[in-house]
Amino acid sequence: MNSAVIMKQVPDTEALIKLAPDGSGYVKEGVKFVMNPYDEFGVEEALKIKEAAGAGEVTIISLGSERAVEAIRTALAMGADKGVLLNAGEGSACALGLAKALAEELKAGDYKIIFCGKQAIDDDMAQVGPMVAELMGIPCVTVVTKVELSGNKAVCTREIEGGKEIVEVALPAVIACQKGLNEPRYASLPGIMKAKKKPLDQKDISLGDAKAVIVKWEAPPERPPGRIIEGDDAATKAAALVKALREEAKVI
Amino acid sequence: MAKEVLVFAEQRGGALRKVSFEMVTTGRKLADSMGGECCAVVVGDSVSGMAADLGKYGADKVFVVEDAKLKDYVPDLYAQAVAEVAKDAKVLIGGASAMGKDLLPRVAARLDTAMASDCVKLDMDGNSLMALRPVFAGKAFVTIKINGTPQVAAGRPKVFPAEENAKAGAVEKVSVSLGDAKAALKELKQEAGDRVDLTEADIIVSGGRGMKGPDEYKILEELADALGSTATVGASRAAVDAGWRPHSDQVGQTGKTVSPSLYIACGISGAIQHLAGMGSSKYIVAVNKDADAPIFSKADYGIVEDLFKLVPELTKEVKKLLAE
Numbered sequence: 001m002n003s004a005v006i007m008k009q010v011p012d013t014e015a016l017i018k019l020a021p022d023g024s025g026y027v028k029e030g031v032k033f034v035m036n037p038y039d040e041f042g043v044e045e046a047l048k049i050k051e052a053a054g055a056g057e058v059t060i061i062s063l064g065s066e067r068a069v070e071a072i073r074t075a076l077a078m079g080a081d082k083g084v085l086l087n088a089g090e091g092s093a094c095a096l097g098l099a100k101a102l103a104e105e106l107k108a109g110d111y112k113i114i115f116c117g118k119q120a121i122d123d124d125m126a127q128v129g130p131m132v133a134e135l136m137g138i139p140c141v142t143v144v145t146k147v148e149l150s151g152n153k154a155v156c157t158r159e160i161e162g163g164k165e166i167v168e169v170a171l172p173a174v175i176a177c178q179k180g181l182n183e184p185r186y187a188s189l190p191g192i193m194k195a196k197k198k199p200l201d202q203k204d205i206s207l208g209d210a211k212a213v214i215v216k217w218e219a220p221p222e223r224p225p226g227r228i229i230e231g232d233d234a235a236t237k238a239a240a241l242v243k244a245l246r247e248e249a250k251v252i
Numbered sequence: 253m254a255k256e257v258l259v260f261a262e263q264r265g266g267a268l269r270k271v272s273f274e275m276v277t278t279g280r281k282l283a284d285s286m287g288g289e290c291c292a293v294v295v296g297d298s299v300s301g302m303a304a305d306l307g308k309y310g311a312d313k314v315f316v317v318e319d320a321k322l323k324d325y326v327p328d329l330y331a332q333a334v335a336e337v338a339k340d341a342k343v344l345i346g347g348a349s350a351m352g353k354d355l356l357p358r359v360a361a362r363l364d365t366a367m368a369s370d371c372v373k374l375d376m377d378g379n380s381l382m383a384l385r386p387v388f389a390g391k392a393f394v395t396i397k398i399n400g401t402p403q404v405a406a407g408r409p410k411v412f413p414a415e416e417n418a419k420a421g422a423v424e425k426v427s428v429s430l431g432d433a434k435a436a437l438k439e440l441k442q443e444a445g446d447r448v449d450l451t452e453a454d455i456i457v458s459g460g461r462g463m464k465g466p467d468e469y470k471i472l473e474e475l476a477d478a479l480g481s482t483a484t485v486g487a488s489r490a491a492v493d494a495g496w497r498p499h500s501d502q503v504g505q506t507g508k509t510v511s512p513s514l515y516i517a518c519g520i521s522g523a524i525q526h527l528a529g530m531g532s533s534k535y536i537v538a539v540n541k542d543a544d545a546p547i548f549s550k551a552d553y554g555i556v557e558d559l560f561k562l563v564p565e566l567t568k569e570v571k572k573l574l575a576e
Binding site: 011013015016019026037093094095096097099121122123124125126127128129130131133134138139140141142143145155158159160161162163164165166168169170173178180209211212214215216217218219220224226227228229233234237238239241242244245246249251252 | 325327328331349350351353354355357358360361362364365366367368369370382385386387388389390391392393394395396397398399400434435436437438439440441442443447448449451452454455479492498499500502505506507509513514524525531532534535536537548550551552553554555556557558561562565566568569570573574
């Protein structure tokens with residue numbers, strides 16, 4: 001059984017996001033880029049399924065710039081078999097455009113299960129997985145913390161507010177992964193050596209006109225400076241805080 | 253059927269969710285600025301009784317798609333139903349809840365239009381919807397304009413006000429011929445305890461590495477209990493990775509982005525990923541022994557103190573105040 005993982009390269013969570021002076025985006029120089037943390041769960045799950053079955057291939061499909069090759073190699077070093085980079089240059093705000101290009105690539109393969117992260121931690125759109133599924137006419141389960149395969153079906157646990165849903169879908173399906181699904185492995189040194197020889201196909205693509213465009217970037221609103229609540233002991237400080245929350249902030 | 257604005261009103265288990273009222277109120281404002289109608293759509297089984305409630309928040313007309321197949325949330329059938337009603341709307345909005353985030357991208361893809369998710373502000377600029385949303389979990393914000401029909405956006409729960417805005421909402425039943433579902437809900441598990449979800453909480457008491465272990469969270473639970481039914485307990489990534497709290501409690505860039513009125517960070521140093529995820533809280537309180545912890549730079553009120561001494565005192569004070 002072959003599976004695919006839609007993977008995005010994103011700035012590391014440690015990165016400070018500095019806006020470009022002309023407001024056109026953020027400054028990429030000096031930023032460390034990594035595999036989207038939610039996509040790592042997808043890579044791990046695909047590898048586990050392959051290992052359990054003792055057969056099948058895991059293909060990593062990434063849409064991004066040339067730089068994303070590094071992240072694909074990381075997934076190959078974890079154990080994925082091959083990679084495809086859809087090289088569209090630097091980012092787009094239009095998840096629909098991305099989903100169309102990814103769906104087209106995915107349709108050309110014979111994937112029984114397609115993993116992706118529940119969202120990319122840069123644009124936080126959480127749209128590509130469900131859109132790809134809709135465009136392919138296959139089911140999708142989002143925010144998944146458990147996957148059990150049985151025959152031609154997958155039973156998935158997904159997070160909702162205050163609880164969980166257990167959902168059964170026919171395969172092929174798109175599974176958007178959430179933290180808790182598994183513990184992604186690290187790339188081993190032999191894995192890193194092997195990854196260099198694994199096939200990585202690069203295709204230049206054009207996304208066409210975006211239906212969603214970013215018209216403005218801005219920094220988060222500045223928070224007014226706060227104050228330190230002083231006091232002789234914990235009880236005094238606690239009383240002063242409760243008073244401030246009640247009388248100034250009016251939140252309790 | 254003029255529908256300048258259509259609001260997807262989410263219900264679960266036969267009850268409308270609060271975010272539905274927030275989005276109908278928002279939809280009403282957007283429709284008014286366009287001089288048009290604000291409509292809502294409810295999908296489910298026996299849900300037409302909900303129309304009156306949506307009218308109270310400003311819906312001129314409520315479209316109801318009822319079918320026994322729609323009793324539970326079935327993504328593909330719900331997408332089919334909403335897309336059918338939304339195809340001639342100019343703007344489609346809904347909540348960026350678990351359901352909204354799952355459903356609306358599918359509807360957008362079906363209608364070949366784009367969407368903006370997790371928006372914190374929605375305005376019309378003429379006929380264009382301008383959606384302000386955080387990126388990098390709040391390290392920056394972008395304004396998105398959508399050139400499609402409808403223009404789709406999901407609003408973050410608890411950010412938009414829900415205001416009664418009485419209109420006698422007319423009900424219109426829409427019949428959609430539904431195919432077979434590709435996905436089936438097998439079971440719905442409510443989490444033990446009745447605490448509100450992090451994304452819906454008014455008050456979050458959060459603990460980090462300084463909590464030292466899983467059992468110590470009891471004092472945060474007690475504080476949350478004292479603060480009432482809209483308060484819940486969260487955690488930093490360090491605490492979740494240590495196995496002290498479930499991953500669903502995690503606040504931050506690889507956890508949940510939250511917008512409570514009050515966020516009390518206990519024993520959290522304030523890594524950049526965490527600060528991003530809770531930065532849009534209305535008021536932030538930081539309790540930490542280390543006066544140099546970065547969390548203090550974000551806090552409205554900081555207390556330099558051992559949390560194990562302070563939190564129980566805080567619980568006592570809150571109980572005293574709320575008993576008055």
